Amino acid sequence: METKHLSYFKVENFKRFDSLEVNDIGQFNLIVGDNNVGKTSLLEALLFDDEDYNKFLICLDYALENREIYIEDYKLNYLDFYLRDRAKPLVYTYQLTDKPAISSLTLTKKNRNELAEAEANNMVVSLKLYDSPYLVQLALNGKVDMKMILIEKDRQDIDCYFPFMGAKIFYDEETFDFLSKISPSNKKLESLKKELKYFIPNLMSIEVSNFSVSNDPVIIIRESDSDNPKALAEYGDGTIKLFRHLLKIEFSENSRLMIDEIDTGIHYSRMKEYLKKVLQSAKSKNVQIFATTHSRECIEYYTQALQELQMEENGRIIRLANTKAGIKAYTMKFAEFENSLSAESEIR
Numbered sequence: 341m342e343t344k345h346l347s348y349f350k351v352e353n354f355k356r357f358d359s360l361e362v363n364d365i366g367q368f369n370l371i372v373g374d375n376n377v378g379k380t381s382l383l384e385a386l387l388f389d390d391e392d393y394n395k396f397l398i399c400l401d402y403a404l405e406n407r408e409i410y411i412e413d414y415k416l417n418y419l420d421f422y423l424r425d426r427a428k429p430l431v432y433t434y435q436l437t438d439k440p441a442i443s444s445l446t447l448t449k450k451n452r453n454e455l456a457e458a459e460a461n462n463m464v465v466s467l468k469l470y471d472s473p474y475l476v477q478l479a480l481n482g483k484v485d486m487k488m489i490l491i492e493k494d495r496q497d498i499d500c501y502f503p504f505m506g507a508k509i510f511y512d513e514e515t516f517d518f519l520s521k522i523s524p525s526n527k528k529l530e531s532l533k534k535e536l537k538y539f540i541p542n543l544m545s546i547e548v549s550n551f552s553v554s555n556d557p558v559i560i561i562r563e564s565d566s567d568n569p570k571a572l573a574e575y576g577d578g579t580i581k582l583f584r585h586l587l588k589i590e591f592s593e594n595s596r597l598m599i600d601e602i603d604t605g606i607h608y609s610r611m612k613e614y615l616k617k618v619l620q621s622a623k624s625k626n627v628q629i630f631a632t633t634h635s636r637e638c639i640e641y642y643t644q645a646l647q648e649l650q651m652e653e654n655g656r657i658i659r660l661a662n663t664k665a666g667i668k669a670y671t672m673k674f675a676e677f678e679n680s681l682s683a684e685s686e687i688r
Contacts, residue, residue, distance in 0.1 A: 344595040345628040346386075348435040348442065353424045355381040362669045366656035368619055370602075370642050371632045373660035378667050379632040382660065383598035384422070386630055387504060388432050390445050393478050393487045398500045401490075406506045417474040417489055419449055443481055450475040450486065503592055505584065507601035528590050535586050535617050538610075539579040542566075559583075577605030578614065585618050593625045602631035603638040612641040612648075619645055623654070643678055 350361040356378045371379050384403045389396040401418050404411065411418045420426055430447040452473050474489035529546065537543050542563040549560045559572040572580060581604070588597055606614050615638075622629050633639065639657065646655040652674040659670045672680070 342594070343436070343438055343626060343628070344389075345437040345626075346434055346596070347437045348433075349386070350433040351385045352431040352433075353428050354385050354422055354430055355424060356667060357381065357385070358424060358666045360385075360660075360667055360669055362658060362671065364656070364671045364673070365628075365658075366673075367628050367654040368622065368646070368651070369628075369630045369656045369658050370639065371630060371658045371660065372634075372639065374662065375634075377660045377662055379660060380600050382658075382669075383504060383600055383630055383632065385432075386596060386598055388434075388445065390432075390443065390480055393485060394490065395500050397476065397487060397489060399502055399504070402500075402502045403504060406504065417449060419447070419474070419476060419489060423449075444479075445481075446477075446479040448477040448479075450477050501591060503588070503595060503597050505588055505597070505599045507604050531621075532583075532586050532590065535621060536579070536583055538613060538617060539582060540575065546572075578607060578610060581605050582614060582617065586621055589618070589621045589625050589627050592627045594627075596628045596630065597622070599629065599631040601633060603633050603635050608637050608641075611637060612644050615641055615645040616649055619649060619651060623649075623651065639677070640681060643674070643681060646674060647678075 345367065346365050348363055349365060350359065351357055352359045354360070360378070360382065362382075371382060373379050384400070387396065387399040387403060389399070397419075400422060401411070404418055404421055409421065419430070423430060426449070429449075432445040433442060434445075435442045452475055455475075472488050472490060476487055476489060478485045478487060533543055533546060536546070540561060540563065542565045543561065544564045545562045547560045547562070547569075549558050560569045561572055561575070562569045572583060585599065585602075602615075602618070603611060618629070621627075633642075642655070642657075646652050655674050657672045657677045659672065661668055661670065
């Protein structure tokens with residue numbers, strides 16, 4: 341079974357990273373480091389896809405929107421927001437866990453007015469279909485392709501899953517879309533209900549209702565001890581966040597999922613069990629997790645969760661540090677970060 345899990349990753353000319361190299365990546369990776377060292381930027385860099393270039397480019401745009409940066413059509417090539425030096429290409433070097441070879445993907449900005457005649461002839465269909473003036477040349481292991489930077493109205497007809505969860509606690513159109521794809525008799529829904537009972541013990545059913553004051557869809561929870569259904573939004577942040585994490589994991593099977601500030605909104609008394617449920621679900625769906633945190637408590641509960649689940653070999657902590665040579669990544673295996681915690685060393 342092929343996966344998109346990474347064992348090695350390097351990105352060059354991406355935001356604050358002149359060159360950031362991450363070695364010995366595990367299935368579960370907790371990313372730590374000081375404020376503004378680039379933890380969220382690393383998650384965004386990991387959005388790359390070497391099989392579906394349109395999806396990759398759209399995900400970069402979604403990541404900007406996640407930061408509430410909106411690019412008006414035609415005004416700017418949104419790739420500019422990711423390039424440390426706009427005159428240089430963006431370069432990925434990586435190795436997948438099930439492939440022995442190291443691969444390279446290079447992105448170079450282009451403009452449709454600068455295309456040579458041969459390039460324009462090869463892209464004639466795309467140039468007619470899309471209005472954007474911006475293009476990107478992608479070279480995977482030397483094999484060159486050219487894609488449009490799709491603008492908002494071009495993206496509407498492309499179904500694109502965004503494997504990223506921001507720190508804000510909410511559920512969006514994507515959540516409704518995912519839930520609507522799950523049949524009431526589907527095993528995925530039963531699995532979701534079973535895990536969510538940690539926060540809602542009397543959970544009986546999860547439904548999508550179009551009845552609301554704003555006419556927007558609402559996720560409805562029915563409990564066995566009440567005749568009155570409740571909207572998911574009426575429950576606490578922890579319940580909503582676990583729901584979204586589990587749903588995202590269901591649709592990230594055999595791939596990667598990036599989670600920003602995984603512990604936000606979770607009370608410390610529930611943190612360990614919460615992390616265990618996320619890790620167990622990711623393990624069963626073969627999902628590789630990259631998650632950030634600022635919290636020592638989260639690191640401690642992550643360590644305990646791995647140990648109690650007997651998943652020590654799967655866990656890593658990746659610490660980003662600002663050095664004289666630039667931002668560097670240091671990967672710690674379980675024994676190393678467990679010993680650091682026992683010695684009360686600072687690893688955040």
